[in-house]
Amino acid sequence: MASIAWGLPLLIILIGGGLYLLIRIRFLPFRYLFHAVAVLRGKYDDENDEGEISHFQALTTALSATVGMGNIAGVAVAITLGGPGAVFWMWVSAVIGMSTKFFTATLAILFRGKDSEGKTQGGPMYFIMEGLGKKWKPLAVMFSISGLIGALPVFNVNQLTQAIDDILLQPAGLSMGFKSNLVIGIILATITAFVILGGLSRISKTAEKLVPTMVVLYFGLVLIILGVNYEIVPYYIKLIFTDAFSASFYKGDAFLGGVVGGLILLGIRRGAFSNEAGIGTAPMAHGAAKTNEPIREGLVAMLGPAIDTLIVCSLTALAILVTGVWETSDSNGVSLTATAFENAIPYVGKYGLLLCILIFSISSLFSYSYYGTKCMSFLFGAEKKHIYNYFYIGSIILGATTTLNTMLNLIDTFFALMAIPTMLATVILAPKVIAEAKKYFNKIKENSI
Template sequence: MNFLDKFLGDLAGWLWGWPLVILVTGAGLYFFIYSRLLPFRHFGLALSVLSGKHDKTSDTGAVSHFKALSVALAASIGMGNIAGVAVAIELGGPGIVFWMWVSAIIGMATKYFTCTLAVMFRTVDSSGQASGGPMYVIINGLGQKWKFLAWWFCFAGMAGCLPLFSANQLVQAANDLVAIPMGIENDLWVSAGLGITLAIATGIVILGGLKRVSEVTSLIVPFMVALYVALAIGVIVINFDVVPTYFALIFTDAFAPQFYKGDMVFGSALGGLLVLGVRRAAFSNEAGLGTAPMAHGDAKTNEPVHEGLVAMLGPVIDTLIVCTMTALAILISGVWQEAGNGGVTLTAMAFEQAYPGFGKGLLFLCVLAFGISSLFSYSYFGTKCAKFVFGESGGKAYSIFYVVTVFVGSISSLGAILNFIDISFALMAVPTVVSAVLLSPHVLRETKKYFSRTQNLQQD
């Protein structure tokens, strides 16, 4: 391991040790308790809003609730749900799944608060286009004296939203699932060729802006979730006899970890497992990181509470459903105990075992949909951060740089990429969570006013 890899690994490990566990999990618990579970009691309303039942033509915004959620999910239901979960299980064992569940439930409250704020404090430009996100929440909610925090978020966001991980795992998947089975040698030239192809495809879509990204992701996301969940359920059904054993092991191993391979945190393996769970859940559902508020802040609505409720569905779909499907498929197939495999390769082994001869091909379709949708949505988030700091020209320059880094990610090592992205995500979380905590009374007041108003209308 060279100096840079070690430095990135040590820094990521420290940031996602006690600092981020206290910040992200502590803030999530605060939102969870402070809201008195009010948004959680209106899950049905969230689904109703998502369906478009409450839409009004006079509402301000750029995209529908469904498209806003699709853009957010395209980022969160990405390679983190296939490769990221596999990496987590390889390092943490079955118990990691429990702590990812806990983080997701807490993350629902975080998503509600951060995305409600994104609509409350968004900026509307001269053309009537709404633009929201943590940077605007900080500027419009906390004031100009906090501008340094908005810049902090944007610089971290420009780094964290780079397509390094998605591009890397897409190329690994193409090599492992397609090229090698066809007898094509897995070398740098193959990876470079695949990287160039991905870069061109990404450039064609992202240069069309939010509307094109939202249109493409709203088509891809429902398809990829339905197909992937169906295939994972098939793996579970085929191995149904061992499901109760592994489901129980998820709970027992969460508090008495037997398979944890990482560093001790807070002096114990349990601490290390908890931290790893929070870290990988954040990579999966991104609650508290600030990307989702940038998508939901642009939604066509005049009711901040509506978008907060829709955003709350994100962790349910990407972590409680999709990540759980991945985890169970890997665990019950037994491939997680085979050394030397990680990332998307581990998930591929589980699928191939259930569907001999074509499992890898089916998974590749899912990986392609997940990975490409992530490339598209992250580009929008990073460009939005660049526009805030450098203006319109800066956004265009970032888009070009983003396309170039698709190629860079395709030929880089996975370990260095994961650490770089984890560091960037950690730095994004600080301004997002701090501003949300400071402005949380605004969310609670808006929530109470909304439900009081709607109840009165129903009584009338």
């Protein structure tokens, strides 16, 4: 099912649509990266603006969902199937994704809607309704139904459970298969319940503290691995570029008549899974930002794929490549990354990785619940959104006790179904964003803001 959903049509929608947006706006937002950082740091914050959370909290909430197992396990899956070249196509996906995130997050503020309780909300379902009109409601409903499943944390939980089992339980002789996985699932469900039942405020405050910590810790560990293997780092950086066009290590099916096409599709798919640009999840967090300037939130959102894929995914990829485990180990997913850390930093490396994985995964668990409740509110009314949390908490136990392939196929399929309405509406509404951007950037040039 996932392979059908992630075929040529979706590749055209995500990458073709993203390229179209990038060309339409002529790379304009990329020239304002320093301004984006100033916005993120709160230079332009105004307490009187509409919204619930700060720019920084919006970005860290979105990042706490995207900087997760996609960056650790997803990259490992991409290299296992595609070799070093898959990383290059993940980078391409990120650059295009930065443009897509700029548009979708701007729209999330530009066309905010009201839920059944009269509270201001943002996200694809609202910008479809407010920007395109009520006749487009089926598209908003399609996004929201797909989001109910797509936001489930089953992949993250599955890989976190596997990591705990590989790194802690098996060496201690405590692994009991289904039984120990079930116990891990129950513990994770309990921790998640405590945070998510406190609503967006508690989720965003937790993410604000966890996300910067986890990125710095992970960065430090990978720098040690690269330092130990510094002589071969240039070789592998070069191999990422050369293999992207030769697909020498690709093990999957051909696409568009060749293995390079298959490799491109694999890299784009894993890149989109990692940074979620065009899927429509992040605009739900950015739509809650406290701002009356849509372009500012678009600029902040644009930093997401850069941090997520260009930095964090690249760190994972280099750790796997320079240690050689991608060629010598039979492991896949998170287990492959753990093997790389253990090889380069004996005794300590795998525990450091486990700590990162715990923070990455648990922070993702909190944010995805918020996305699911937003979809539930839109479909059935805000007063019923809390019901989703119980469904969500139950799915954590399912994710802990099911196979990786089942979970990956499930989430890939529903991510694809979320991307269709998100990208379609974004491309149609692109002229509104471009007009807003020209106005805003002209104001910057005139130094009036």
